[in-house]
Amino acid sequence: MPKFAAKSGALESKIKLGRGFYERPTLDVSRELLGKFIVYNSPDGRMSARIVEVEAYIDDNDPACHAARGLTKRNQIMFGQGGFSYIYFIYGMHNCLNFVTETKNKAAAVLLRAAEPDEGLDIMVQNSPGKKLTDFLRGPGRFCRAFGLTTQQSGLDLTKNKLYLESRESDKKIKIARTTRIGINVGTDKLWRFYDKESLAVSGIRAR
DNA sequence: TGAATGATGCGCT
DNA sequence: GCGCATCATTCAT
Numbered sequence: 001m002p003k004f005a006a007k008s009g010a011l012e013s014k015i016k017l018g019r020g021f022y023e024r025p026t027l028d029v030s031r032e033l034l035g036k037f038i039v040y041n042s043p044d045g046r047m048s049a050r051i052v053e054v055e056a057y058i059d060d061n062d063p064a065c066h067a068a069r070g071l072t073k074r075n076q077i078m079f080g081q082g083g084f085s086y087i088y089f090i091y092g093m094h095n096c097l098n099f100v101t102e103t104k105n106k107a108a109a110v111l112l113r114a115a116e117p118d119e120g121l122d123i124m125v126q127n128s129p130g131k132k133l134t135d136f137l138r139g140p141g142r143f144c145r146a147f148g149l150t151t152q153q154s155g156l157d158l159t160k161n162k163l164y165l166e167s168r169e170s171d172k173k174i175k176i177a178r179t180t181r182i183g184i185n186v187g188t189d190k191l192w193r194f195y196d197k198e199s200l201a202v203s204g205i206r207a208r
Numbered sequence: 209t210g211a212a213t214g215a216t217g218c219g220c221t
Numbered sequence: 222g223c224g225c226a227t228c229a230t231t232c233a234t
Contacts, residue, residue: 055215057215064215065215066215069231069232072230072231073230074229074230074231088215088229088230089228089229089230090214090215090216090228090229091213091214091216091217091226091227091228092214092226092227092228092229093216093217093226093227093228094216094217096215096216098215111215113215139216139217140215140216141216141217142216142217151229181215182215182216183214183215183216184214184215185214
């Protein structure tokens with residue numbers, strides 16, 4: 001890489017996150033996911049986005065976790081090793097993307113709730129017509145629709161090149177807010193939702 | 209074999 | 222602010 005005077009943000013090194021990132025305590029992974037970029041090489045082209053909101057689901061006395069009632073065909077991916085995608089279909093029309101964390105036989109995952117569009121804007125427009133820039137990826141269902149992700153993409157290895165996360169040197173320090181999770185009726189005592197306070201693309205807050 | 213329900217989003221009031 | 226669309230998964234007969 002040539003040497004040049006670094007303007008702010010001009011020097012970027014992109015590093016794909018490896019298995020080790022995911023095979024750690026889920027709450028640590030959740031916090032560190034904020035500000036990371038998700039990259040998806042879709043059939044229509046490359047897309048990426050900056051993660052600004054996540055929720056943790058851990059099979060540890062957590063009734064809201066899909067794995068809480070034992071291993072089933074749907075949730076088995078959560079029981080495997082970290083660094084895989086877990087996508088499920090909900091409410092008859094929405095898909096939600098999770099990143100499996102922790103090691104084999106410990107069921108846990110992080111739900112991606114919102115992100116800021118980066119590359120592949122034209123594809124998002126195509127998938128989600130009529131939405132504003134900050135709304136494309138605001139909400140777990142919207143994110144999957146804009147990215148074209150369905151249960152077909154569940155179980156992908158995040159250390160491969162189809163779908164993965166990357167860290168960028170231009171990541172700034174993020175002001176993290178911590179609250180209860182959204183859209184559940186049990187496990188509401190746990191403060192397992194994390195989001196970037198300064199992002200306009202966070203879901204579940206009053207539009208401004 | 210059947211019925212309840214959900215880690216949501218949209219449209220209408 | 223509220224109700225509903227719509228179906229895979231799950232658990233109960």
